[in-house]
């Protein structure tokens with residue numbers, strides 16, 4: 001269409017008198033019998049079009065035009081009469097009087113309103129994602145996403161980073177999740193893995209001398225999905241040579257704010273430098289390694305105060321090795337016993353705590369069902385440790401350090417949100433540092449890397465690698481935003497002896513290491529610079545920046561909670577012939593399933 005095009009959202013009062021051509025979708029229509037008023041929408045906004053069926057050329061019967069039809073309108077822009085001006089709309093002072101109008105495409109009635117941001121069942125939205133994406137909020141989100149990525153690229157390139165694409169069909173890279181596998185046709189029985197991250201390739205780029213690498217990398221992890229997790233996602237992936245933590249922090253404290261501020265996220269610039277908290281402090285003070293630091297409500301240890309108290313639950317637990325910690329809810333005097341023993345105790349129990357104890361500090365002294373078991377001195381001690389004032393409520397949990405942290409950490413997050421303890425527009429982007437190198441898997445009981453096995457350990461802890469691996473601190477760091485982890489990184493191991501000992505700690509012997517990662521270990525034998533890096537979820541950063549609750553609202557074509565794409569119906573069975581070619585056979589039960597004819601596409605929901 002070679003016609004000069006005016007975008008719907010752009011005409012202003014000063015353009016009155018101009019003739020113009022607009023293209024777009026019918027956002028709203030009002031049929032006044034004689035005249036038809038149409039709001040025509042494109043990605044820039046909407047423009048009111050006035051059609052007089054008597055005089056407008058081309059449109060067979062203008063009264064038939066319906067929502068979401070695609071039109072071309074040629075006409076003259078006129079100022080609206082003062083009483084018809086719509087101050088809420090940027091084009092509200094003008095309207096286009098149609099001289100000619102053409103239907104470029106008629107449309108079925110959309111399955112949900114496109115012209116308003118109403119709640120629509122998610123499956124339906126995803127089934128017709130192209131309609132969902134027409135809605136202004138998602139248009140804004142995806143356009144902002146593009147702008148954010150451009151700014152990231154600009155900032156990184158300015159700092160000397162080189163964008164390098166790494167392969168999508170690879171040998172598995174361990175990031176702790178399940179792999180998506182791709183069967184090989186030429187080598188039946190062999191599989192590529194889709195990358196959980198470009199980790200090993202970016203390290204090889206350092207061996208290759210690129211010095212500073214980045215990629216907006218597409219990664220796939222077969223994990224259970226949550227509101228902030230998708231099976232495929234994009235991460236800002238970087239790696240740098242001849243650096244330590246400070247250099248990585250400094251680079252990211254330039255790059256992320258540059259992009260964030262260019263997008264004007266949350267209306268205020270991102271504070272730099274990002275505050276830092278060690279993993280140990282985060283666990284101790286907030287009960288989590290992803291602390292939401294927008295509010296205090298910190299955990300305090302009261303084990304010593306209650307160790308010999310008459311409250312047997314605490315005293316006995318401490319005697320068995322438990323610790324007791326508390327949070328003081330400011331103004332929590334208004335929490336009823338029913339609130340505490342209901343919802344709040346449920347939250348503690350979900351985190352595996354056996355119970356939740358409470359005390360109110362009232363004008364007349366300490367109250368609550370267990371107050372009578374403590375001496376005045378012990379109560380004063382609890383008050384002093386937690387900083388409780390009259391009108392507050394102290395919540396306490398006795399258990400193993402992990403359970404206490406999980407229970408009070410969850411309560412802290414719940415109470416922070418439920419009691420409005422922070423400004424919702426505030427953004428706290430922080431570093432969490434000095435993660436432990438290993439954790440014990442809850443499922444298998446085995447020692448596994450907390451980050452990945454190429455993460456360097458703290459030099460002071462080398463001696464504990466064999467004797468006390470769980471006490472070894474790593475040189476890994478996360479970025480956490482308002483209580484959500486958005487990215488992790490580390491300084492890497494380049495010393496073959498330490499790498500061997502780290503592998504040994506997680507049960508990978510020399511032979512297995514060579515089989516799985518021999519290519520990396522070999523590359524390191526040819527001159528490897530000290531290096532480190534980081535990767536952060538672009539989708540999660542956008543969620544925070546755009547204040548979206550669901551990661552799917554910042555991704556063009558996301559998967560649903562079952563990792564399906566309702567629009568194309570992926571994943572889908574494949575033909576027997578295709579399986580045969582790949583040397584794959586399915587168990588008979590599955591074979592029947594794949595042979596099931598699918599209902600015609602138009603009938604699927």
Ligand code: ASP
Nearest residue numbers: 197199488489533534535
């Ligand atoms: N590869 C890591 C990840 O994707 C990030 C890193 O260590 O740079 O979590």
